Amino acid sequence: xxxxxxxxxxxxxxxxxxxxxxxxxxxxxxxxxxxxxxxxxxxxxxxxxxxxxxxxxxxxxxxxxxxxxxxxxxxxxxxxxxxxxxxxxxxxxxxxxxxxxxxxxxxxxxxxxxxxxxxxxxxxxxxxxxxxxxxxxxxxxxxxxxxxxxxxxxxxxxxxxxxxxxxxxxxxxxxxxxxxxxxxxxxxxxx
Numbered sequence: 001x002x003x004x005x006x007x008x009x010x011x012x013x014x015x016x017x018x019x020x021x022x023x024x025x026x027x028x029x030x031x032x033x034x035x036x037x038x039x040x041x042x043x044x045x046x047x048x049x050x051x052x053x054x055x056x057x058x059x060x061x062x063x064x065x066x067x068x069x070x071x072x073x074x075x076x077x078x079x080x081x082x083x084x085x086x087x088x089x090x091x092x093x094x095x096x097x098x099x100x101x102x103x104x105x106x107x108x109x110x111x112x113x114x115x116x117x118x119x120x121x122x123x124x125x126x127x128x129x130x131x132x133x134x135x136x137x138x139x140x141x142x143x144x145x146x147x148x149x150x151x152x153x154x155x156x157x158x159x160x161x162x163x164x165x166x167x168x169x170x171x172x173x174x175x176x177x178x179x180x181x182x183x184x185x186x187x188x189x190x191x
Contacts, residue, residue: 008035009142011103013160014042014151015173018184024079027170030135031088031156033100033108040137043088043108045129045161046169048073054130057085058119065119072164078135087114088161089128106161127162152177 014030030042055070077086087109099109117124145151154177160169171181
């Protein structure tokens with residue numbers, strides 16, 4: 001087993017390289033929520049859905065938000081199960097059933113209870129984003145893509161995970177690892 005296959009990346013960000021070959025992931029920044037030998041699962045944190053706010057989605061789901069409680073845009077977390085919703089949030093709120101710790105201060109919750117929490121002004125997580133769908137990889141697929149230079153990895157921060165400057169998150173993530181976007185090539189090569 002190679003060192004990459006023994007090193008799981010849950011809690012890290014994947015940053016798409018130019019020319020990824022899949023428009024669904026072009027300039028994507030994805031938080032890996034789960035990663036083990038059998039699979040990987042993540043949420044894109046820089047893909048807002050046109051015109052769909054958290055308040056709108058909560059209303060469609062029959063949860064009436066308090067004034068000013070449910071701000072922000074809903075994100076397209078990825079192409080898998082686009083009808084399924086997730087809330088990425090800090091651990092400082094009661095998530096109810098269905099919450100899973102990711103790393104450090106982060107949780108991923110897919111329960112009705114978290115929707116009720118988001119709809120209130122009191123008791124909300126300090127930071128939260130809502131996403132529909134997710135990105136998924138089968139056993140060994142993500143490791144192979146990383147070896148093939150499809151993805152770079154970096155540590156997350158709150159601006160990348162929860163900020164609303166979605167247009168610049170890709171370049172912000174690259175800057176965290178000291179890479180200027182104009183220095184990247186979509187052409188594969190070997191050193």
